Amino acid sequence: MPTIKEISAITGVSKSTVSRVINNDPKVSEKTRRLVLDAIQETKYTPNIIARSMITGKLPIVLIIVGDILSYHFAKPVVGIERVLSDTGYMPVVYNSMYDEDKEQAFLDMAKQFKFAGVIPMTAIGSEQLARTFHDIDIPVVLINKKIKRSRFDAVIADEYEAGYLVTTELIRCGSHRIAYISGPNINSRINREREQGYRDAIIEQGFPIDENIIFKGNLDIASGYEAAKKIFSDPSITAVCTNNYLMAAGVNQYAAELGKRPLENYDIGCCETVSELNSGDIIYAGPDLQLIGEKAAELLLKRMQGSKEPLQNITFAVENVHNPKAAAFV
Amino acid sequence: MPTIKEISAITGVSKSTVSRVINNDPKVSEKTRRLVLDAIQETKYTPNIIARSMITGKLPIVLIIVGDILSYHFAKPVVGIERVLSDTGYMPVVYNSMYDEDKEQAFLDMAKQFKFAGVIPMTAIGSEQLARTFHDIDIPVVLINKKIKRSRFDAVIADEYEAGYLVTTELIRCGSHRIAYISGPNINSRINREREQGYRDAIIEQGFPIDENIIFKGNLDIASGYEAAKKIFSDPSITAVCTNNYLMAAGVNQYAAELGKRPLENYDIGCCETVSELNSGDIIYAGPDLQLIGEKAAELLLKRMQGSKEPLQNITFAVENVHNPKAAAFV
DNA sequence: GTGAAAGCGCTAACAA
DNA sequence: TTGTTAGCGCTTTCAC
Numbered sequence: 001m002p003t004i005k006e007i008s009a010i011t012g013v014s015k016s017t018v019s020r021v022i023n024n025d026p027k028v029s030e031k032t033r034r035l036v037l038d039a040i041q042e043t044k045y046t047p048n049i050i051a052r053s054m055i056t057g058k059l060p061i062v063l064i065i066v067g068d069i070l071s072y073h074f075a076k077p078v079v080g081i082e083r084v085l086s087d088t089g090y091m092p093v094v095y096n097s098m099y100d101e102d103k104e105q106a107f108l109d110m111a112k113q114f115k116f117a118g119v120i121p122m123t124a125i126g127s128e129q130l131a132r133t134f135h136d137i138d139i140p141v142v143l144i145n146k147k148i149k150r151s152r153f154d155a156v157i158a159d160e161y162e163a164g165y166l167v168t169t170e171l172i173r174c175g176s177h178r179i180a181y182i183s184g185p186n187i188n189s190r191i192n193r194e195r196e197q198g199y200r201d202a203i204i205e206q207g208f209p210i211d212e213n214i215i216f217k218g219n220l221d222i223a224s225g226y227e228a229a230k231k232i233f234s235d236p237s238i239t240a241v242c243t244n245n246y247l248m249a250a251g252v253n254q255y256a257a258e259l260g261k262r263p264l265e266n267y268d269i270g271c272c273e274t275v276s277e278l279n280s281g282d283i284i285y286a287g288p289d290l291q292l293i294g295e296k297a298a299e300l301l302l303k304r305m306q307g308s309k310e311p312l313q314n315i316t317f318a319v320e321n322v323h324n325p326k327a328a329a330f331v
Numbered sequence: 332m333p334t335i336k337e338i339s340a341i342t343g344v345s346k347s348t349v350s351r352v353i354n355n356d357p358k359v360s361e362k363t364r365r366l367v368l369d370a371i372q373e374t375k376y377t378p379n380i381i382a383r384s385m386i387t388g389k390l391p392i393v394l395i396i397v398g399d400i401l402s403y404h405f406a407k408p409v410v411g412i413e414r415v416l417s418d419t420g421y422m423p424v425v426y427n428s429m430y431d432e433d434k435e436q437a438f439l440d441m442a443k444q445f446k447f448a449g450v451i452p453m454t455a456i457g458s459e460q461l462a463r464t465f466h467d468i469d470i471p472v473v474l475i476n477k478k479i480k481r482s483r484f485d486a487v488i489a490d491e492y493e494a495g496y497l498v499t500t501e502l503i504r505c506g507s508h509r510i511a512y513i514s515g516p517n518i519n520s521r522i523n524r525e526r527e528q529g530y531r532d533a534i535i536e537q538g539f540p541i542d543e544n545i546i547f548k549g550n551l552d553i554a555s556g557y558e559a560a561k562k563i564f565s566d567p568s569i570t571a572v573c574t575n576n577y578l579m580a581a582g583v584n585q586y587a588a589e590l591g592k593r594p595l596e597n598y599d600i601g602c603c604e605t606v607s608e609l610n611s612g613d614i615i616y617a618g619p620d621l622q623l624i625g626e627k628a629a630e631l632l633l634k635r636m637q638g639s640k641e642p643l644q645n646i647t648f649a650v651e652n653v654h655n656p657k658a659a660a661f662v
Numbered sequence: 663g664t665g666a667a668a669g670c671g672c673t674a675a676c677a678a
Numbered sequence: 679t680t681g682t683t684a685g686c687g688c689t690t691t692c693a694c
Binding site for chain 1: 413608610
C-alpha cells in the first residue's frame, strides 16, 4: 500500500504538497498537481483514512442503529438514508440491536470512540444510562421516530395520531362501527398513545361510542395479536380490528384463519403503520413513506456533519399512504 | 476525552507502562497495575481505537454486505453473525447494496482502505472488476452462498439442490404430479441451476414426466411471478407451482387471488428457500436455517481474524426446514 | 519491571 | 506556491 511518503519520493515534492493535492487545495500549481496526480494514478495510491481521521478527529462513517433489521419498519428507512448518503463520501452502515439496550449502549460508545461522523438511531431508548450517553455525545445525531426530552438533536417523526385516525376512518368507511383495538404494551410510549388516540377520535367523530372492553393490550408481536384475537372473535358484534402495528394484525389473521375467517372478507383488519408490499394484500393501513423519512433524516444529518449551526429541526411526517385494498369497491 | 498521556501524568508512570496495562502485558508489577487501573477508572479513560489501529493496521469492524436489506434471505443471517460476534470486541456492521455492483465495489474498496478486520459478502458477484477486487483483498473474507472460482476464502453455502428436491417432493406428497416451475433469469447462476435440478429430479424419481412447457423463467420479483401465473393458471391440469424464490411465489399468489383461488386450497405453492415466519402461513418451502448459516460464517471469520491458517473450509448447509402447513392433514 | 524514543500516515500551522 | 516542523494517540523496540 503506497503512502504519501512514497508519492513524495517519486515526484520530488514534499509530503505536504501531496497532501494538498489530495485535498484539492487550490494553491498548488497546475504543473505539480499533474505530476502528483500522475504518480497517484500509477501507484494506485489511496489515502489512509484512518491516519487522516486521527487528525481531523472524524471517521466518515454514519452509523444507523435499528431495533430489528428483520422489520420493514426499520429496514425501509435505511434504503432512504443510503440513497442520500451515496456519493457524499460518507459510509452508511447499519447496526442491528435486536432491541437490546446494552448493545445499543455499546455501539453508541463505540461510535463515540471511533469518532464516527454521525449517528441515526431508530431504536427504543429507555434506560437512564442510554439517555445519558445521548446527552454527552459529541457527534451529530438525527433521531428517527423518537423524541427525547430537551434533546439537542434534529428529529424526523411520523404523525402517529394521523395514522391511527386515518386507518380507523377507513375501517369505518368499509362499514364497521364496532372496531376492536389492540394497543402496544407501554402506555407511556408516545407512538402507542398517539395511535390509540387517533383511533378513539375517529370513532367518536363518526358518532360511534368507544367501548373500553374491546380495546386490548398486546406486546407488538404475532403471538399477542393471536391471543387478543381469541377474545375479539368471541364477540360477533365486532366486525373489524385495528392494531397498533402490523405484527399483531398478522397474529389476528392467523387466529382468524384457524376459524376459517378471511381478512377483508369476513372481517376488516387495519394497522397504524406502513406495511411492506409483500404483506399489504389483505390489510388496510395508514402510514408515512418510510423511505422518505430516511431520506429526510439523512439530509438533516448531512447538513450537521458539514457544520451547519441552524436551529434544531423537528420534522413531523404526514401520513402519505392510506392503503385499502377494498377501496375500489366503493370509490 | 482522556488519553494515555494524561493517565501517565496522573500516575507518574510512563506512557509505555500505561499501554502495557491496557494490553494486559504480564510484566507489569501488581502495584503499578492497580495504580494505573484506578486512574483509568476515575478518568473514564478508554483507548483510542483509531490510534491503535494505525499501528496494528486493523480496525475491529466486520463488514457484512447484503444485496437487499429488506429481504429475509439476507437479513436473517445477519442476526446469526451478530450473535457470534457479540462480546468478541469486533463490531459487525451491515451495508446494503441493493444489488448495485458499483456500490459493492466501493464498499469493498472502503473496507480495504479502512482496514476492516473482516468482510462477509452475501451478495451477487458478477463483474470482472469485482472479482479482481476480491482477488487482491488482504483482509479475511468468508463468503455466504457464493462460490468464487479458485477462491482463497472460506465459504458457507446452502444446499440448493436439496431445497429444490425436498420442496418438490413435498408438493408431490400433497397430491400433485403436474407441477409448474418458475426459475430465475440466469441459467449460469449456481443457485438457480441447482434448485431447478432438484425440482426435476424429484419429479422424475417419483415417476412423473418433466414437461418443459410448464417450466417458466422469471426475474425473482413479485411481478414476474404474477406474469408467469397467468400462463400457469390457464392450464387447469397444473395443480401446483414451485418457484425458485419466495417473491415469485408471492406474485403467483397475487394473481391467483384475483382469480379467487386460494393457496394450499385450490392449488399448492412452494418455493426453494426459507420463508420468514410472517409469510410462511400458506406456502410450502424447504431451506436451511438462515441464522445458523450466519453463525457458522461468523465463526469461520473469527478464526481467520485471530490468525488461523487452517486449510480453506467450504461448508455446505443441509436443508433443516421443510415447512408444509398442510402436512398435519396426512401425517 | 519500567522508561525513552521512534514512528504509524496523515494534516496543519508556520516559514520561506 | 512550496517545504519544514510538529503532532494526533497509540504501540513497540531497545535500553536500563
